Amino acid sequence: MTRKRRRFVLIAVCGAVLAVALGLVLSAMRDSIVFFRSPTEVAGDRVAPGTRFRLGGLVKDGSLRRGPDESVEFAVTDTGSTVPVRYRGLLPDLFREGQGVVAEGVLEPGGVFRADTVLAKHDETYMPREVADALKAQGRWKEGAAPGTVSQTAVK
Structure with missing residues (x-):
């Protein structure tokens, strides 16, 4: 695997983790908004x-x-x-x-x-x-x- 491909995979994994974390936070907030x-x-x-x-x-x-x-x-x-x-x-x-x-x-x-x-x-x-x-x-x-x-x- 080339350096460029490794960097792309790392960025994609970080983006996916960030998207899941954001989804969990928004889901938790939906129940508390009045x-x-x-x-x-x-x-x-x-x-x-x-x-x-x-x-x-x-x-x-x-x-x-x-x-x-x-x-x-x-x-x-x-x-x-x-x-x-x-x-x-x-x-x-x-x-x-x-x-x-x-x-x-x-x-x-x-x-x-x-x-x-x-x-x-x-x-x-x-x-x-x-x-x-x-x-x-x-x-x-x-x-x-x-x-x-x-x-x-x-x-x-």
Whole structure:
């Protein structure tokens, strides 16, 4: 085997190993990627049941119901659509009606979102960027608000 052929074989083997490693990394990442959806996207049948994603919006006033064994039901809204959410576990201390929330979980066939993680906002003006963008698209965003914030009058 000539030197030129050996070099070509070495480069081809290294390329194949690199391609297999890249394929394994991308395959592992596919299971951990979670997309953000708004209640309007979920209600518009743009999300298939059984899909894992993050749902963000505001906790609808009057929708919070606590059940036995730390089970909680509430609704998440973006003022356009509302999605019912079921969660079992302890809620964050800052969780309350009318405030921003991001829940991660799975959409059940009946249209109920079964959350396994609930994250609450950190102060009274915080709004997840995706929710703020959804409010802008609906024309409910108050101009002059800082990025990531929304006026309370804009969401009521």
